[in-house]
Amino acid sequence: MKLAAVILAMTAAMPVVASAHQAGDFFMRAGSATVRPTEGSDNVLGMGSFSVDNNTQLGLTFTYMATDNIGVELLAATPFRHRVGLAATGNLAEVKQLPPTLMAQWYFFDSNSKARPYVGAGINYTTFFDADFNQTGRDAGLSDLSVKDSWGLAGQVGLDYEVSPDWMLNMSVWYMDIDTEVKFKAGGEEQNIKTRIDPWVFFFGVGYRF
Template identity: 30%
Template sequence: MSMNGARYLRWIAGAGAVFFAFGVQAADMMPLDQAPAAQESVAAQSPWQIRVRALGVITNDKGSINGIPGSDLSYSDTVVPEFDISYFFTENIAAELILGTTFAHIKEDGAVGVPVGKTWLLPPTVTLQYHFTDFGNFKPYVGAGVNYSLFYGESEKPGFHNLDIDNHFGVALQAGFDYMIDQHWGVNLDVKKIFLKTNWSADLDGVGHLTGKAKLDPWLIGAGVTYRF
């Protein structure tokens, strides 16, 4: 662990200790007739939340082949199922992990003008979120985090061989809201922007080994159901 990471952990632990001590003091000062109700309310609010969403993956459609002027790549958009898990550290602060997989058809739209192939993509993304709690059942949030995109199952169109796309980290920004129907169930709308650039390579008959850059920068637009334990 880096020194900065250790420093942040110590800060979080110290802040947690302060809030815990404050909570104990507040509980001691609370009138006895109010304490059971407060304890029941806290116990009923689990820190865990899950969502199931339909997710639209809309790519940026940019890329190039090294050494070929005017080359350009495009990637197909998809709609896939997505699952996420959230943990609330406090009423306002939560971490979210999204899990799902998608695919993209790759085509060269510029100088070569041919389909290249297809790849599958597993993009686990972790964000740290701030949830606003002043709007009743309407609960908007914003977040930022990191994405690690794993490309697998590449397949080539005729003439291409050995298509390979590098796994890569990206930055993720997020905004969305839950509308809670009751204590546990709600509906969700979520938008993420992932800034993702990576390298790719392939062999093309009659040309040889090709390398290039792929700039996907996808929008992830999801809608689904929320369940708070």
């Protein structure tokens, strides 16, 4: 009896170690997010498909753990800026975009594991703005550029690694289905070009649990 009492007293005196990714947790991650389009488009004025370059910005994710294994995540970022061109002409224009994405996630292993790999699936909304031709495009007689907003599916894989009860390292990869329509005038004639951006997004950052 005395031994049992001592064990109970020692257990009560031990600090409680918080587990990572428990039901009810909310955490935010911040880091670099790089958008790498796998672009393609209809033929543009007989000169081939549009090219869209990569861009890196500050990425933010906000995650709520509905259970120890199921999370809901929102992706946000500072605006991505892409140069758009053709192989024959070089860069013709610049456009900015924001791709907020809502994901349902499944986290593998139990909540006591320091490493928590996960997969997610969800929906992406991409809004395009500040689209404009550069001097090269204007000299070629191009004007009135606009890019249609897009809805599409998204998927992701990622890994969190706990470095303290409240801090973690994260690396994750998204794939987003972004199909849009690029409209402009060439010599005063309206052009509508269906364009597939379909980027991979690579995120490396740190997370904090509240």
